[in-house]
Amino acid sequence: MCDTRGDGRLVYDITVEQFGHTFDCAENETILSAALRNRVFLRYGCQHGGCGACKVRLVDGDVELTASSYALPPRERDAGAILVCQSYPVEDCVIDVAEMQLGAEEFFRGDGAVARATVLESVESLTPNVRRVVLRHPDRPMAFVAGQFVNVTVPGHAVARSYSMANGSADTDRIELICKMMPGGLFSRYVDEQARPGDELIVNGPYGLMAIRLSHRDIVMVAGGAGLAPLLAMLTDLADKRSTNRGVTLFFGARSTADLYALAEIAALQDQLPALTFVPVLQAPPPGWTGAVGVVTDALAAHSTVWSSHDAYLCGPPGMVDAARDLLVDRGVRPQNVYADAFVCTGETPAP
Ligand SMILES: Cc1cc2nc3c(=O)[nH]c(=O)nc-3n(C[C@H](O)[C@H](O)[C@H](O)COP(=O)(O)OP(=O)(O)OC[C@H]3O[C@@H](n4cnc5c(N)ncnc54)[C@H](O)[C@@H]3O)c2cc1C
Numbered sequence: 478m479c480d481t482r483g484d485g486r487l488v489y490d491i492t493v494e495q496f497g498h499t500f501d502c503a504e505n506e507t508i509l510s511a512a513l514r515n516r517v518f519l520r521y522g523c524q525h526g527g528c529g530a531c532k533v534r535l536v537d538g539d540v541e542l543t544a545s546s547y548a549l550p551p552r553e554r555d556a557g558a559i560l561v562c563q564s565y566p567v568e569d570c571v572i573d574v575a576e577m578q579l580g581a582e583e584f585f586r587g588d589g590a591v592a593r594a595t596v597l598e599s600v601e602s603l604t605p606n607v608r609r610v611v612l613r614h615p616d617r618p619m620a621f622v623a624g625q626f627v628n629v630t631v632p633g634h635a636v637a638r639s640y641s642m643a644n645g646s647a648d649t650d651r652i653e654l655i656c657k658m659m660p661g662g663l664f665s666r667y668v669d670e671q672a673r674p675g676d677e678l679i680v681n682g683p684y685g686l687m688a689i690r691l692s693h694r695d696i697v698m699v700a701g702g703a704g705l706a707p708l709l710a711m712l713t714d715l716a717d718k719r720s721t722n723r724g725v726t727l728f729f730g731a732r733s734t735a736d737l738y739a740l741a742e743i744a745a746l747q748d749q750l751p752a753l754t755f756v757p758v759l760q761a762p763p764p765g766w767t768g769a770v771g772v773v774t775d776a777l778a779a780h781s782t783v784w785s786s787h788d789a790y791l792c793g794p795p796g797m798v799d800a801a802r803d804l805l806v807d808r809g810v811r812p813q814n815v816y817a818d819a820f821v822c823t824g825e826t827p828a829p
């Protein structure tokens with residue numbers, strides 16, 4: 478029941494339908510923060526409306542949602558979905574967390590994520606605006622699934638930014654990130670202007686459900702810019718485990734040859750994965766370029782492969798991810814076989 482705290486702030490009851498459990502949530506507190514404060518667990522990732530991991534259904538009550546979010550298109554919002562990391566209750570609420578696939582044990586165990594201190598090993602320029610940032614775990618290893626991401630606290634600020642691991646999951650003692658430098662971006666400015674080997678960076682995670690799904694279907698991967706990161710991690714795992722003879726076609730969209738990177742790594746992966754086809758796509762090709770030209774979806778559409786029996790993994794800017802998803806679904810890929818991470822900015826969340 479709606480109540481007030483000693484400080485006069487309103488407090489609402491949030492009931493999780495599946496577990497018949499109620500916790501309190503103050504006004505100006507998100508349902509996610511309240512759940513974690515009350516030591517119950519709701520799935521989450523980026524905590525800024527970008528990844529969709531915290532989506533639930535509002536069964537009863539009402540919330541104020543922060544600005545429109547890429548991960549919650551109007552169609553889903555109208556159907557009752559909310560992101561608990563972006564939802565402030567305005568009355569008592571009942572939520573259905575079925576989409577999170579949480580067991581009672583996981584729910585009542587609370588948040589297992591712990592902040593870990595990492596040490597910055599190196600920053601390398603891969604293109605004029607993409608850096609490879611390597612962090613090392615000094616104390617204990619971090620297990621993760623290729624495709625997942627971490628939230629890195631921006632040194633000197635109480636905010637975090639999401640970045641996907643670009644290395645394979647066998648590397649439990651280090652994290653390799655591929656970071657696009659956003660003009661004026663907080664973490665970008667740290668990387669380009671202040672970062673020094675030996676700096677301590679606080680990392681939370683791993684988060685996210687992006688991962689290679691077991692299947693007999695061939696795979697199409699589409700990356701734009703830094704979106705190559707989780708796909709490189711997945712390909713590294715496929716190569717390390719030599720567990721597949723599935724055909725894999727990797728499209729990598731970039732503006733010019735200067736924006737292509739990790740080409741030697743991709744060539745090495747092709748040695749280990751003979752069924753890997755690499756298709757770089759340039760919007761502004763140099764004279765003599767014989768490869769694919771245009772935006773990455775032009776190359777997908779023009780390619781001779783029939784995509785309908787493929788699993789698709791898409792990663793990069795939201796516009797590219799949406800366009801590639803629409804095209805592949807239009808070409809017969811089943812929507813449930815499309816797995817995507819849109820690299821939504823924290824500083825600037827695009828409207829759906
Ligand atoms: C699940 C997930 C995984 C991701 N993985 C990666 C990855 O592997 N590699 C990668 O490069 N990116 C990744 N991203 C995206 C990355 O987290 C964002 O680009 C991040 O915001 C960059 O942080 P920043 O501090 O450098 O820039 P921010 O401070 O977030 O700023 C981003 C941009 O927004 C502008 N801006 C800032 N504040 C405002 C404001 N108030 N109003 C309008 N504009 C503003 C800035 O000028 C800048 O151009 C991922 C995102 C998600 C959700």
Ligand code: FES
Nearest residue numbers: 522523524529562
């Ligand atoms: S944790 Fe809520 S959208 Fe990512």
